[in-house]
Amino acid sequence: MGAALMFRLPQGVSKNSNIDIGLVISNNSKRYGGTEKAFAMNSVNEKLPTREEALLARACSQGLSAVIDTRSEAQDITLTDREGVAHKVSIPVSALRLFVELLTQLGEGNMVKLVPIHAELTTQEAADLLNISRPTLIKLLDEGALPYHRVGNRRKILFSELQAYKRQIEEERLAALDELGSLDQDLGMGYE
Known part of the structure; x- marks a missing residue:
């Protein structure tokens, strides 16, 4: 069973009214092990997200966190490229949770940098x-x-x-x- 998500910026926020992200997420029972862990940290040396990026990130974070199946080890996500071709990928749920945290931080206006634990x-x-x-x-x-x-x-x-x-x-x-x-x-x- 899958879920389809579409995130669109509110009217008047963007000069380009066609800014949106579409994701289709479904459960996947495949097992993944030994994934690298990383920590998200704020970085003041990088460019902060724009107001549009922060609003979009906040909407994506809320929508994605609502459909993550925390009981599965992985979920299938379908991404559509610029030519309209769909690409299905399996992503570990731990990586999706990290992605939600990244989006949450961007939604709060913070720049995020991922640093591997062994760095x-x-x-x-x-x-x-x-x-x-x-x-x-x-x-x-x-x-x-x-x-x-x-x-x-x-x-x-x-x-x-x-x-x-x-x-x-x-x-x-x-x-x-x-x-x-x-x-x-x-x-x-x-x-x-």
Whole structure:
């Protein structure tokens, strides 16, 4: 059983009233394994989506998320090229979920960049993702807070290691906030 989707920009949003995307999605019971995982991240170095692109992405995200069969491992999608020829492809549901997240971010006006988990980042790229200066990142590397390796005379940080560091820092921040909240309650400074 399949679903047909058509996404069209609202009237007056686009100079070109023929902007639309059509997808036909159907269940597929084929098994897929070992797919590469990737993380979506905002990138301020790229061009942000236009208003038209953001509106279209938002509509596509909502429509696609409504028909993804989360119980299947893959779904068939039929894409129509410029000549009107239909091409049927099977896509893992995990990739469709990632695509929905990408569309959601674009719909919110964010630029999205996919980075494979095994990617090696330069110190500047890693600093940008942590929203810190490069010298501060170098200090973290020298203190051993973040693992890295050298390629020639350059330091490289694995994206997966950077994500683990970000999770660790976030957990430490949340624990500190919980401790402050408990202290406030003990001193009668909190909400009752």
